[in-house]
Amino acid sequence: MKVAVVDIGSNAIRSTFYGIDQIHGDEILMKKLSYLRLPIRLGEDVFKDGKISLSKVSKVLSMAHAFKHLCMIHEVTDYRLVATSAMREAENGQELIDLVKSQIEVEIELISGDEEAEMIFESIFLCDQVDSKGSYMTIDVGGGSTEITFLNKGERCEAKSFRLGSVRCKNDVNQKEWKKFQVWVNQNALKYKPQKAIGTGGNINKMHRLCGYRSKPLPLKEFQEKVAYLKQFTYQELIEEEKLKTDRADVIIPASKIYLEAMIQAGVESIIVPKVGLAEGVARKLFRTHLEKQDLF
The missing domain is CATH 3.30.420.150 (Exopolyphosphatase. Domain 2)
Incomplete structure (x- = not known):
């Protein structure tokens, strides 16, 4: 089983593909299969002008298109694209989300700061220092x-x-x-x-x-x-x-x-x-959901 997560942040966009390494009881140990960080700084536009520029709209569309093809290559079971602060605040944020959905058939989810913190919490206690x-x-x-x-x-x-x-x-x-x-x-x-x-x-x-x-x-x-x-x-x-x-x-x-x-x-x-960060938490939640459906967890 493989899952993929795109973290659409204010400073960069990160695509990560994960597989399962081991399952210990109710804990999932993941392995990172592929990682790509794109320096698409949405916050640079939004925090200055209130909206995402046309050049960055084009880059987000290209990113979504490439991500969809990578998911096919990796044969992922499920994926999520989550967007945080910049996309939430952009005047044209919802327009861009709708554009990606209509043109690429990929859905971007806006998540709140609370949801972001909750997803990160998913992975914190795997660290042996905690x-x-x-x-x-x-x-x-x-x-x-x-x-x-x-x-x-x-x-x-x-x-x-x-x-x-x-x-x-x-x-x-x-x-x-x-x-x-x-x-x-x-x-x-x-x-x-x-x-x-x-x-x-x-x-x-x-x-x-x-x-x-x-x-x-x-x-x-x-x-x-x-x-x-x-x-x-x-x-x-x-x-x-x-x-x-x-x-x-x-x-x-x-x-x-x-x-x-x-x-x-x-x-x-x-x-x-x-x-660890947002992507790890989102991926772990995706794995957990699918394993529970299969009665493997």
Whole structure:
């Protein structure tokens, strides 16, 4: 059995194909068969002009067309295309969804910040650094929004989505939203007392690697020091000297500021980076649904 997921984010579009490696009891261990990241930055248009430009509409149509053919080649059982912040906010977002459905016969689903956090939660406890009996704060920073969730003893206690993201905050930060974010995190941290943060998203994955960590939690102090170091470089220098991708170099620092602020407000000293995200959660849910239908789960 194979499934495929397209994560249509504000900073990039990612297509991932999965198979099942093993099934242990009620837990599915997946294997990644193929991954393609397309630097189609929808948030660049939407957060500036309120709508997706014609050139990017064309690119999304091409992506959907190619994805449909890849699904045939991989012989997938099921797939989902999920869109987050930028597509939700775009004036012509629904028009684009309708266009993709009529021309390519592929359906894009708009999901809320809460649904996004729930899907990510699906994969969090597979990381051997996360104790199902512990207390944590998860931070998922996307291009257009940030989802914060407080977990306690394996349960989601509080979750909230904020209009703060790497692309949205690249040039300017909405101070009113920033204050709401600070206050909410601080209040809930006092209530749930998280031991560590759990970070998901492409920027924290990259920062984790840049700091020289493979699986261990990243200490707050080292995270802060690496951000301070990177801030010395121009955009071009980050690409040439630090070998960052062109669509990563201009957003990694704005994204890092959000992770760091959440950690500071929550009083946590390190962040676990399990290298899972929205796509893994969506894929796991697809597998679970089909296995339950076959009475194999």
